[in-house]
Amino acid sequence: MPLRLNIVVPVKRVIDFAIKPRINASKNAIETNGVKFSLNPFCEIAVEEAVRLRESSKDLVESITLVSAGSAKAQDTLRAGLALGADKATLIEIPAIDDSKSLELEPLAVAKLLRAFVKKSNANLVIMGKQAIDDDSNQTGQMLAGLLNWSQATNASKVTVDEASGVVTVSREVDGGTETLSAPLPLVITTDLRLNTPRYTKLQDIMKAKKKKTEKVSPESLGVDISSRLEILSLSEPPKRTGGGKVDSVDALIGKLKETGAI
Amino acid sequence: MPLRPSSMYSLVRMPSRAIYRRVVVSQQLTSFTYERTYRTTAFRRNLSEDESAMLQEPREEDEADVVIVGGGPAGLAAAIRLKQLELERGKQVRVVLLEKASDMGNHTLSGAVIEPKALKELLPDWLEDPPTTLTPVKSNKMRFLTEKYSIPLPEPPQMHNSGNYIVSLSEVVKWLAAKAEELGVEVYPGFSVNELLFDQSGAVAGIATNDMGISRAGAPKDNFQRGMEFRAKVTLLAEGCHGSLTKGVIKKYDLRRGKDVQTYGIGLKEVWEVPEENWREGEVLHTMGWPLTSKVYGGGFMYHFGERLVSVGLVVGLDYANPWISPFREFQRMKHHPIYSNVLKNGTCVSYGARALNEGGLQSVPKLIFPGGALIGCSAGFVNVPKIKGTHTAMKSGMLAAESAYNAITSDTTNESAIALYDYEDNFKKSWIFEELNEVRNVRPSFHNPLGMYGGILYSGLDTLLLKGRVPWTFHHKASDAASTQPADKFKPIDYPKPDGKLSFDLLTSVARTGTMHNEDEPVHLQVKDWDAHTTSSYPKYQGVESRFCPAGVYEYIPDETKKEGVRFQINSQNCIHCKTCDIKVPAQDINWVCPEGGDGPKYMLT
16 A cells, blocks of 8 residues: 555744734733734744655645634635645634634643544644744644654654655754654654745745635534633743943953852 | 754844854846846856756746736725726726735835825725724824924914824735725735836836745745746836836836926834823824924924824935934934923834835826836825825825726727826826825925025925915926935034933844844845945945935945955845835935845834
């Protein structure tokens, strides 16, 4: 039986990486009014990787499905992913708690939603970003693998699929160097920065993406309780950086370090 | 393999002190070859054959009835009008709108107090589903400032703002874009256009979007993507003030013959969130005088809108002679005047940006049409300077052009030649845009007199209150802004105060607030033929005027003993916020601004 990959790529809509985030007036969340949102850069790399797998070998990839859990505005993000080359997209629509804010999902809730979705869509490979640039959690992929009881290869910087044996080899960058893992399918891969450089979307693909299907489902239909288990008490900016001081000898340096309690 | 910047979070290119990239002092050439397309992708001589072949690959083609370059108020109004006519009259037209910003509204910056005249004409029930942050004007103040005091001034009637709204024009553009998409306009943000397509007769036949994925040296990278061609029956250029395609088209078809040069101002602004006690909803303030001297045209503004938001800014006429002036630093020190600081203190600055704007008025409006297309909005230049409003006239011009284009496209003629929108030009002359601009045509040019601001105020007062333009004479703009710059040795350097970090800020902090971003490995889109030659011709005479008029720190003269003048010219194109001031003001006119890759540039918020 030839190997066929049914890939699910979860994506997230986040504040654009070029924007300087600000805390809102009530000091309980990041300001989102008037701010530009985009597809999370790591998720974009994940979509690109899925598309490259498809291009690497004919018939290897059966379908690439995008999924995102968020407000209705996440449809734009899904369309951007469709324009990169995915086949279809599903939005798990999270209701808004007030006019502009929708419920902030925690990684565990997202992982549970994804588990339900992945099971429903018969996927055998999940490629997702290692973390979202707004919360930098780096948890969802690992939690998802645990909930699904699948292998996981996180922070991938190179992915190779051996069609004959169905084994996926993943190189990951770790502190000490590069670690290479191999695992059979089904597998969860989370992408790191150097995995690939996403292509520019062609205007023609954006036009085609408008015709691709986007479904909407609710968290209830997936049987998942998405209520928060954590409560954000307050948010504040880190203290402004004050100037440093200069010292003129090693002894003075040691003295300063002792003063500040560093050594 | 080229990588995205290794830190996704560090974007603002820090001039001088940061880690040096290998700056390629390149010979970037723009060749306006009038027989063919405008080739602006620079070719370095040592491109391999394969690479050259890739860059010349034939492009995919598509067809539309109308292509609109630029998604601001004018472009969107034209698009909406076209689709409304389609609904009214039945004949379908395919309308494609291309915008270089990554999202609609991201490159839009304006005061802004808008007169809803054109909006009401376009969308009569716009108030039922209005844009966010729409604040009716409640009070109007005009003041003359000295360093410490403010003297009330009588307002000219043009500045009465009853019935007008304070908005974030960026948000209005987003709202208009949503309306356009609902009506079936194909809106494509993230695509920039540097190239017009021509047919055999030399008429404009459409556009080609920029190639993406070209390295700084001009070679295709791994993710190289050839642009796409759109053949169109009518091409509307709505690029805003001093558009890059517009510049070429005006030159090619000699659209300025018999008209004055266009003159400009630079508008810098910030959006602040201020404490409740300082905020007065709907208040509009305009100031003249300090910190600008009597020789410099311009003035400050402050509008209270939204939820405890304040738009504060300064417009400086770019015809200033003193090359030591830095509009950015004038703006920063202006905020320390009590009339401004009393509102801004203890507030937070959330956004910053700058953009050039037209000040030429009726005398500088070029011929609006060319074979195959037309200029709409600020690309032509319909700003009513005494009113300080141009959005309503821009939108109306878009609507007029749309009507003319729709008639031309859907008429039953079998004429194969390019469309000329004669109706548009005629209807413009009969419209209220013309009437308005005619009434105030002498106000701005009256400031080009030996008494400077005082002469201007005297004449303008007379004209706006009594004469209302009903005079047989028309003042003219005698020189371009670039030519008005005088050598640095005629003036003393200005000692601007240091920013205090609370009310006033340094340049790089401000640029970080624009969210601007250009790929590191991308051709420099501010094209200067020879950086060394430019230094030799410009630095001794003007002492680095570019480093002062640029509101984003793009231009720098770095001390370098190996160079003849002791300095080296550097262009930090990554900081560019697409204001076009350099293309306008550089005295030798040797900086050519072209669009970088689509999606680049600022990501303005609430401007």
